[in-house]
Amino acid sequence: MSRANSATWLRQQRWAWPTWPARGLARSLPWLLPLALFTTWAVGAQQGWVSPQVLPAPAYVYDTLKDLAISGDLWANTSASLQRVLLGYALGTSLGLVLGGLMGLSRAAEAYLLPSFNALVQIPVLGWLPFALLLFGIGEPLKYALIAHAALVPVTLGTLQAFRQAPVKWLEVGRAYGFSRRQLVTGVVLPAALPTLFTALRLGFTKAWLSLVVVELVASSEGLGYLIVYGRQLFQLDLVMAAVVVVGAIGYLIDRGFDALERRLGAWRPV
Amino acid sequence: MQANSLVLDHVSKHFTQPNNGAALQVLDDIALNIAPGEFISIVGASGCGKSTLLRLILGLESEFEGQILLGGRAIRGTGLERGIVFQDHRLFPWLNVRDNIAVGLKNSPLASAAKQQVVREHLALVGLERFAEAYPHQISGGMAQRVAIARGLVNRPSVLLLDEPFGALDALTRARLQNELQRIWAQENITMVLVTHDVEEAVFLGDRVVVMQPNPGRIKRIVDVGLPHPRQRSDARLVALRDDVLGDFLDA
Ligand SMILES: Nc1ncnc2c1ncn2[C@@H]1O[C@H](COP(=O)(O)OP(=O)(O)O)[C@@H](O)[C@H]1O
Ligand SMILES: [Mg+2]
Numbered sequence: 001m002s003r004a005n006s007a008t009w010l011r012q013q014r015w016a017w018p019t020w021p022a023r024g025l026a027r028s029l030p031w032l033l034p035l036a037l038f039t040t041w042a043v044g045a046q047q048g049w050v051s052p053q054v055l056p057a058p059a060y061v062y063d064t065l066k067d068l069a070i071s072g073d074l075w076a077n078t079s080a081s082l083q084r085v086l087l088g089y090a091l092g093t094s095l096g097l098v099l100g101g102l103m104g105l106s107r108a109a110e111a112y113l114l115p116s117f118n119a120l121v122q123i124p125v126l127g128w129l130p131f132a133l134l135l136f137g138i139g140e141p142l143k144y145a146l147i148a149h150a151a152l153v154p155v156t157l158g159t160l161q162a163f164r165q166a167p168v169k170w171l172e173v174g175r176a177y178g179f180s181r182r183q184l185v186t187g188v189v190l191p192a193a194l195p196t197l198f199t200a201l202r203l204g205f206t207k208a209w210l211s212l213v214v215v216e217l218v219a220s221s222e223g224l225g226y227l228i229v230y231g232r233q234l235f236q237l238d239l240v241m242a243a244v245v246v247v248g249a250i251g252y253l254i255d256r257g258f259d260a261l262e263r264r265l266g267a268w269r270p271v
Numbered sequence: 272m273q274a275n276s277l278v279l280d281h282v283s284k285h286f287t288q289p290n291n292g293a294a295l296q297v298l299d300d301i302a303l304n305i306a307p308g309e310f311i312s313i314v315g316a317s318g319c320g321k322s323t324l325l326r327l328i329l330g331l332e333s334e335f336e337g338q339i340l341l342g343g344r345a346i347r348g349t350g351l352e353r354g355i356v357f358q359d360h361r362l363f364p365w366l367n368v369r370d371n372i373a374v375g376l377k378n379s380p381l382a383s384a385a386k387q388q389v390v391r392e393h394l395a396l397v398g399l400e401r402f403a404e405a406y407p408h409q410i411s412g413g414m415a416q417r418v419a420i421a422r423g424l425v426n427r428p429s430v431l432l433l434d435e436p437f438g439a440l441d442a443l444t445r446a447r448l449q450n451e452l453q454r455i456w457a458q459e460n461i462t463m464v465l466v467t468h469d470v471e472e473a474v475f476l477g478d479r480v481v482v483m484q485p486n487p488g489r490i491k492r493i494v495d496v497g498l499p500h501p502r503q504r505s506d507a508r509l510v511a512l513r514d515d516v517l518g519d520f521l522d523a
Binding site: 169170172173175176177178179180183187188191192194 | 329330331349350351353354355357359361363365366374375377378426
């Protein structure tokens with residue numbers, strides 16, 4: 001029985017609805033809410049519950065999306081955003097892994113760094129903005145820094161937690177079989193930390209992706225966030241909606257990607 | 272590996288209590304000579320220091336009074352000539368059954384082909400060939416404990432320490448694994464030290480049964496079972512011995 005199968009099996013046990021075809025139902029459950037929302041949107045737009053300027057119909061948004069795709073604007077803005085997020089995420093994650101790993105593996109490092117870190121992360125991003133503007137200017141580096149900051153916090157704290165919980169019972173097994181310090185780290189601490197670590201990386205990405213729109217609100221002339229701002233200023237809500245759909249879809253796909261990667265790497269999950 | 276005699280030479284152990292810094296005596300003057308290939312059962316109420324004693328023999332704790340000698344030499348730290356089966360199987364959940372057994376061989380001098388061969392043999396020894404690829408959460412508690420036994424045996428240690436290995440299992444599985452352990456012991460010529468709070472198990476498996484009493488943990492008496500293996504559970508002499516040892520706990 002593969003791990004994926006046993007997970008599905010477990011879920012079916014929990015949702016044991018005797019009179020329903022359990023498999024089909026379990027698969028369609030996640031789609032119920034989005035479908036209901038979409039229907040409300042479509043019906044509401046058609047019935048004119050809200051003015052079309054405020055809530056454009058799905059078909060109109062779809063046309064806008066198609067126009068954007070044909071003109072190449074969609075790809076240009078998406079790639080600008082992706083580039084920012086990937087770079088900012090890479091920066092923030094690398095720093096977070098180092099900081100969290102350091103604090104998780106060394107009590108001394110934790111004593112030196114964690115209190116300051118905890119104090120600094122209490123300051124909201126917008127609080128840093130004036131200072132960041134002076135430091136990085138208003139160009140791309142500012143955006144990288146803010147996105148990196150968004151990813152940094154969850155990745156650091158998650159990494160710290162992942163390493164700190166290195167379980168004594170497994171470390172003792174390692175010691176019983178003569179593991180060296182290095183073997184203990186690579187053979188016990190790291191694999192034991194992997195699930196928590198992965199969750200942290202995933203959460204870090206979500207935070208980075210969410211911060212994108214805010215960052216592109218500040219000052220930019222391209223990007224998905226910029227499309228949203230631009231659409232709002234021109235009161236083209238179809239453009240806003242189209243950009244929102246793209247932001248959501250990409251975020252969702254990348255999250256799925258993380259999921260698949262986690263399976264591929266064989267990160268075990270606590271049962 | 273050649274079986275070696277294991278000598279506990281007046282072993283005592285104190286812990287410093289974390290809350291008040293006072294010393295807590297857990298083991299008091301444990302003296303025991305274990306012959307090569309002997310099966311020793313240690314029974315005692317919970318808290319009388321059985322696990323601590325095994326941890327000392329295993330080398331996880333190095334602070335104690337007295338001496339522990341294996342083959343005439345004082346033990347220092349852990350070593351591949353001493354294997355352990357913990358009460359909670361302690362398999363690595365990120366490794367499948369085969370790789371969990373191979374954990375025992377990580378620092379063995381064998382070549383990698385030989386290691387694979389040894390792992391295969393031990394999968395067969397505990398009857399889990401078909402589950403080599405399964406992960407710990409996919410197998411039953413009894414199977415997990417068999418994997419842990421296989422992991423403890425792969426180095427052909429001269430001593431295998433077992434800390435209440437079947438304590439968490441249901442009665443039927445426990446009885447089956449006791450038979451299996453008896454078979455493995457007879458086949459492998461390994462000294463076994465089994466800690467248990469199950470008197471019947473202690474008497475059924477042990478050549479000698481060491482009865483411990485608590486506060487501080489010390490040896491109350493040592494019972495010679497003196498019956499050949501393999502044994503029948505229903506053997507009247509075993510039943511009588513069991514009742515005799517149980518009496519130690521009832522009138523304590
Ligand atoms: N690391 C430790 N520090 C302090 N006290 C301990 C430690 N380990 C065990 N003890 C104490 O030693 C006593 C014996 O424990 P243990 O060897 O686990 O007993 P048993 O295995 O017979 O149940 C208990 O009172 C326990 O609280
Ligand atoms: Mg114990």
